[in-house]
Amino acid sequence: MVEFQNTIEARKYIGRLIIQVLTDRIIVREAIKRFPHDAKDPSIKSAYHALVHREADEDLRRRDLNYRDAQDSYLEQLAHTLEQGKELPKNIIKNYNQYYRDIQINQTDFMKKLVKRLCKIMNV
Numbered sequence: 001m002v003e004f005q006n007t008i009e010a011r012k013y014i015g016r017l018i019i020q021v022l023t024d025r026i027i028v029r030e031a032i033k034r035f036p037h038d039a040k041d042p043s044i045k046s047a048y049h050a051l052v053h054r055e056a057d058e059d060l061r062r063r064d065l066n067y068r069d070a071q072d073s074y075l076e077q078l079a080h081t082l083e084q085g086k087e088l089p090k091n092i093i094k095n096y097n098q099y100y101r102d103i104q105i106n107q108t109d110f111m112k113k114l115v116k117r118l119c120k121i122m123n124v
Helices: 007-022 028-034 043-058 060-063 063-083 091-095 110-121
Strands: none
Touching: 007 028, 007 043, 007 063, 028 043, 028 110, 043 063, 043 091, 043 110, 060 063
């Protein structure tokens, strides 16, 4: 795992990681594995959950090109903000904080919990 000197350095790393996903250099699962396990920064947590949502939406992304484009554009905005070392807008952080507290990496039932949470969000 990569060690960071400060939050700004970590944000820049995460921004570059998201760009790698968007340019198909790495898959989402690999990017998720590379996130800092103990991140306390709300911007990093929100970016993590945005990527998790992208992975969970894979079927919808294949069926609906407009949805895929909008989601990728959103992730690109997050990535560019983070690449500059800036905090994500408060409304974005708030949207993710209401569902998630911490980054959930290295759990054996990670995908089951992810699907449950997404179903709860979508009221399914």
